[in-house]
Amino acid sequence: MEALSGWGDDFFQGSVVVAQVFVASLILMVIFGLIGAAAKLSGNRLARTIAGAYTVVFRGTPEILVILLLYFGTALTLTAIAQLFNPEIRFIDVPPFWAGTFAIALIVGSYATETFRGAFLGVTPGSIEAAHALGMSNLQVFFYVRVPEMWRLALPAFGNHMLSLIKDTALISIIGLNETLFVAKQAIGATGQPFTMYIVVGLIYLGFSTIITLTVMGLERYGNRHLRQGT
């Protein structure tokens, strides 16, 4: 354990990066998922086709490959574009934080697309009709009836998506993001103690996923409060 001394700060910093990637990718994932679900449920054939292609591609390719492609792909593309204007430029670096965050948000967002689609279909059509009959506008029906009914249907699968996100942050170390696994590799290089360092990383991730699981459990209890009999 004394091998850990001197690395505590680095692991803490790494954990902060994990949390930051998680929050940013969670927000993006929800946006991608909602857009994907809306497209799949829309009457527009082009939108449905694009959303279909999105889920096929991102659910059907290895996550690490998506991260690498997005990171090097955008970097090379940006460099090529920049060189058109200024041939002096050698290479434009894309921040690994954003490349990685976008990559895992796109991947998990493709799963969330299906989750949200199913949840919207699960909302009872009767209450939506009743809301319209009461004179509520489409926007009001969406935010006050559809979403409050759908989110609890989506929640169990959505909890799994959040766990996928937090674990996928470890993959971003491969493009040089200094999160916990990246810190562990440096620490191993300096101390020669791979077992200790990897265990620390494991415990950090377990801590994060426990928080997520407990949060989802609390939300489920709140979301299903109206299904409990009696008072």
Added chain:
Amino acid sequence: MTSDAPLIRMQAVGKRFGNFQALANIDLTVTSGERIVVCGPSGSGKSTLIRCINRLEKHDAGRIFIGQTELTDAMEDLNAVRREVGMVFQSFNLFPHMTVLKNLMLAQRLVRKITRQEAQDIAMHYLERVRIPEQAKKYPIQLSGGQQQRVAIARALCMKPQVMLFDEPTSALDPEMIHEVLDVMVDLAKDGMTMICVTHEMGFARSVADRVIFMDEGRILEQAPPLDFFQNPRRGRTKQFLSQILQH
């Protein structure tokens, strides 16, 4: 309270679902304070008829006026019309994630844009009228079917509509709960509410209706005051239908 200006006017209204002619050449005028019962075999277009009145279904032939406003695709404010037309469904259709009180307050707050306190006072007033103020804090699933339907009636009344549409309000209920819902509807009728009820409760039709309408295959075959309708049905199809439902 009754005035002669028609509240609802339907002129030669038609509606198709694919190849199925749900409504054909419907002419119907409803004046304020009138109570109309619509009956007929299933698939005869009764529900479609009243669903066209608040445009949950769009008619594709003829014209429909609510007061002075015509229902069209180009109309500016459909929701203003819907506010005046209350609707009660066969399957209650309460918002499952909200308490009874919230169910009654939501549209008042969003559509009538009144304060929380006002909305709550109005909600409690109508819960008293349907005789279940003590259930205000419960969720719909914790209530019986009859109670849920009474909440649904109260929810529609909270919008202070000019006319109430009932789409088979007692068909999904256990027999012992039917009368508690009908009692509330009778009270409403006594207070002069304009009502159009799709129902097979002929006792209700007898005691409350000004006019009974019989529909078959998307058409109005016969309409008459209840006494006339039950004692001297003119059409063979009406007689056949009445003998079937009055046997039970």
